[in-house]
Amino acid sequence: MYEATNDSKKVKLSVAPMMEWTDRHCRAFHRQLSKNALLYTEMVTTGAVIHGDREHLLGFSDIEHPIACQLGGSDPKEMAEAARIVEGFGYDEVNINVGCPSDRVQSGRFGACLMQEPELVAACVAAMKTAVDIPVTVKCRIGVDDQDPEEALDRMADAVFAAQADALWVHARKAWLQGLSPKENRDIPPLDYDRVLRLKQRLPEKFIGLNGGLQSLDQAEPYLEHLDGLMFGRAAYHTPEILGEVDRRLYGGTAPDVSPWDAVKGHMSYLEDQLGKGVKLAHMTRHMLGLFHGRPGARSWRRILTVEAIRPGAGLEVVKKALSAVSPSNFEADAAE
Structure with missing residues (x-):
């Protein structure tokens, strides 16, 4: 190393x-x-x-x-x-x-x-x-x-x-x-x-x-x-x-840079796995609050994750809702896959 x-x-x-x-x-x-x-x-x-x-x-x-x-x-x-x-x-x-x-x-x-x-x-x-x-x-x-x-x-x-x-x-x-x-x-x-x-x-x-x-x-x-x-x-x-x-x-990577949307999409399986193990959503999403910093919708992204992720039983639907606030078209494309 x-x-x-x-x-x-x-x-x-x-x-x-x-x-x-x-x-x-x-x-x-x-x-x-x-x-x-x-x-x-x-x-x-x-x-x-x-x-x-x-x-x-x-x-x-x-x-x-x-x-x-x-x-x-x-x-x-x-x-x-x-x-x-x-x-x-x-x-x-x-x-x-x-x-x-x-x-x-x-x-x-x-x-x-x-x-x-x-x-x-x-x-x-x-x-x-x-x-x-x-x-x-x-x-x-x-x-x-x-x-x-x-x-x-x-x-x-x-x-x-x-x-x-x-x-x-x-x-x-x-x-x-x-x-x-x-x-x-x-x-x-x-x-x-x-x-x-x-x-x-x-x-x-x-x-x-x-x-x-x-x-x-x-x-x-x-x-x-x-x-x-x-x-x-x-x-x-x-x-x-x-x-x-x-x-x-x-x-020296040749792949495109990882966008915030790609990062969230790639992280969904981890969130789902940890939720299944009893981890609270807010314990994970608190680290994601700054992801869309400076982009349109960033305030809504932070607000939704901050307010709704702490509710009992909060799941992936909260992350998808927050994602829709920063990119509705991207969210809809994900949902269709």
Whole structure:
């Protein structure tokens, strides 16, 4: 996945791990738009993986491949055990969270606070590499609090690559562990893409991926001239239509871009299957609200899914009604098939 080749399966774009957003239903939906983008789970802690309901935490559908699991933790032995469990579930990659700035992760000694302990992160990487055969990667910030980003990011990168990490995804902002909320930490610290570019210049043979503030493929794609991968977060979630261009533009696909209507049509069988298993429609359609962003009827699409999907017994008829609000002719053609 992370070899420096032109293989069409090489990672070029991923959708970032986002708490309460990138659950299995979100990933299944995103997969309708891109067959190649690497999809990440929400962060799960090592304690939950080792001692909790693993099927609930780690279960996913085969259609979600390629898929990576992000772990939160800092004990090398526990990280290795959790990585073995993740691999056993069939994940294509396991990733270490060194970027989340919330109070919860700080108190648990994982997330962004680990930017201050690169040797500990490296010990986790080494233990995990011994335990599993799938790629072990790290997602970090450029620094925290008063750290110098030049020194902090270099130390982290050197440590984890010495431990044989397969890739480093860099959110190109500092995190402030005191004084800013997790939400503010996603917006207020300034982006510094040049810092990530300098890291790649220094480590040309290593996989360095860029995360943070990327809004469109037009904006982001030029960075692939210098970096190895792009990681979209909120833009992919709020305006998922951009994922429909990924296979053609980044992976050399010859098929037409996936339209929002095609994505919904392709997703119907998944929705039907999950409804049959007792999953509430709203738990799945909440991830689809931004699909028609900027198109005529988008407000009606969101309103119908938001209001009607929560009703008891809501089924596919709600999605078809919402779809008719953005494209009556397309809906009628689907119904006739």
